[in-house]
Amino acid sequence: MKFAVIVFPGSNCDVDMYHAIKDELGEEVEYIQHTETDLSQFDAILLPGGFSYGDYLRSGAIARFANVMSAVKEAAEAGTPILGVCNGFQVLLESGLLPGAMKRNRDLKFMCRQVELQVENNQTMFTSSYEQGQVITIPIAHGEGNYECDDETLATLEANNQIVFRYHDANPNGSKANIAGIVNEQGNVLGMMPHPERAVDDLLGSADGLHLFQSILKNWRESHVVTS
Template sequence: MKFAVLVFPGSGSDVDMHHAVTEVLGEKAEYVWHTEAKLESFDAVLIPSGASYGDYLRPGALTKSSPAIAELKSFAASGKPVLGVGNGFQILTENGILPGAFLQNKGLKFRSGKTKLTVQNTDSAFTSSYEQEQEITIPFAHQYGNYFVDENTLAELKNTNRIAFTYSDGCVDGSTGNIAGVLNEQGNVLGVMPLPERAVEEIIGGVDGLPLFNSILKRWSENNVN
């Protein structure tokens, strides 16, 4: 399987993503600079965390001017998997690929550490290697981690089983419905705020993020390997 790690100016976890795919999964990955993004030859796209364009306007907002976005929308529409993590999740919402928006944390400060999540949907290409309602521990690092949707959108996300992960330890940053990760309608795009690529080896503090990457590989193998 061949992954594209889509890199914008200010991306910060691109190396972590590349390492998770190549060194832990043993699959292929290439860094793809946003102005040179040609994605059709890849099997999946990963959008790492960081501070794209320095978060100058809003986190993820200035990516709208990048030629990569038309490529990304086309790739997502093709049904292939797209994973946006942290700032990558913000990029997906700012460009209308996922619903919602991000506000500053309720405490108005940057926070980092580890958080506990509950797996709410194990039917997706990103979560099939987890157990339903499994509690996992994943690192996080954000100032704009407060995911917001209105009541109608929240009800729709619940009714269509598009909430992939929720915070199970209080959600002090304020996300609507304790949401930590959501899927698009087609189920091939996932945005998640905590950082699963930083939880793929015991040596760095745990492997609770590894099933997410294994799920992507598993679904691809089911569809492409005879």
């Protein structure tokens, strides 16, 4: 399986994402610059965290216009797995690939610590290696992770089982309905504020994030099984 890690000016979690795929998952991965226009050779696309374009205007607001995002949208329509983490989630929201928006954290402070998440839907290509309702430990590092949407959008997310992760017990940023991660209706685009790529080895404090990448790989392999 071949992964692409998209690199925008200001990305700073691209190396973490690359390490998670190459060294922990053991799969092929390449850095892809924001100027690229063709992602057809990749089986999964990863949008890492950071401060794309300095977070000017709003987080992800300028990155949505990068050349590579047209290719990301084409891949999304084709069913390619796409994961946006932290700033990557913000870019997916600004690009319209996921519904809703991000606001400043409730306490208007940058937060960087471990949090507990509950797996709300383990029937996605990103979560099939988890148990339904499982509580996992994943770090956060953001100043604008307060997810917001209108009540109609929230009702749709609930009805379609698109809420994949919720903050468990404590909501660190004020995110609506404790939402930490959502998928699109097709189920192949996941955006989440916590950083699974920083939780791929027990030496880092948790290996719970590795199961997310293992789920992507498992589902890709199952979909590419050649039957006689």
